[in-house]
Amino acid sequence: MAFCSKRPEHGGPPELFYDKNEARKYVRNSRMIDVQTKMAGRALELLYLPEGQPCYLLDIGCGSGLSGDYLSDEGHYWVGLDISPAMLDAALDRDTEGDLLLGDMGQGIPFKPGSFDGCISISAIQWLCNANKKSDIPAKRLYCFFSSLYSVLVHGARAVLQLYPENSEQLELITTQATKAGFTGGVVVDFPNSAKAKKFYLCLFSGPSTFLPKALNENNDEEEARESEFTSERVPYRMARRGIVRKSREWVLEKKARRRRQGKEVRPDTPYTGRKRKPRF
């Protein structure tokens, strides 16, 4: 979905943007339906649910139930949460099989812990990043959403959230809050080289860390990894270097060791290396 120049989140809250007219597009516009259905399919694929087993799933920002219908077709049972009454009306008209809830994901998911076998979301969570009321703090709402999502998922279940991040800072804000809530995982970017086809899927795992699915690419012979993983693992030496004070003895020794690794000629380390010189230096 290409929003010409202005992103809809900048114009106001989602319950106002998704009014009757917008809802009609999701019911009538075949291109819209096609794109949303494809993304729902990909999200379900990335969820890696056990084969042949009907599951109880959560659909965040279910809207008119397009993604939900895909889940029903695959034999799953689902509950959808959406903030727009107009979109939910459209879903009722389409007679979806899943249950619908009117609610705000930033206020938390109102379910008992361990209710759901998985969660998907199509084009919804970027709405959490913009504050619509003076009292809204995006980071807090994101954390509230992710921590409640973590709780309502069965341990070891996954969540696949397709989103349209405005920029990398926004994506980082989202992934930070998800990590804080206890999730591991990463972002899978399909078709990263295409402006139109590029899609971001935030894949979150609520149990022990497992593999991150491979992203789609036009040339499938390329074996390049296009995913960025985030875990709570210790940061490698590159970041640890920041802890060393510049010009100190430690820094000088580290620099000499680096140059040795690069194969350059370096004077041997002696007790005089990096010693404090007289002020006139």
Next chain:
Amino acid sequence: MKLLTHNLLSSHVRGVGPRGFPLRLQATEVRINPVEFNPDFVARMIPKLHLVEVPKGPIEGYEHDEKFLRQMHHVLLEVDVLEGTLQCPESGRLFPISRGIPNMLLSDEETET
């Protein structure tokens, strides 16, 4: 809203933690929808539920008791609540249900820490 969903719904008002569950249902309009019976799914969902009156018979080996599973299937998946209210047992807060959709929107005070 199916009774399966009602069974798992909880109040997410700040300060009402584990006691905000289960929500008391007062249904004023209900509809029965036929839904395809899937014994695996029903058997898997039963341990997650909050069951008050549990028939003493089919507790062990309930996964194989088709009659019991069919009964549960009918209750959980085929009964659709169209109008009514959900009440939080802790705070007494009401969540209205309209056209089968519960309204779980909270006010600003209820979401503050």
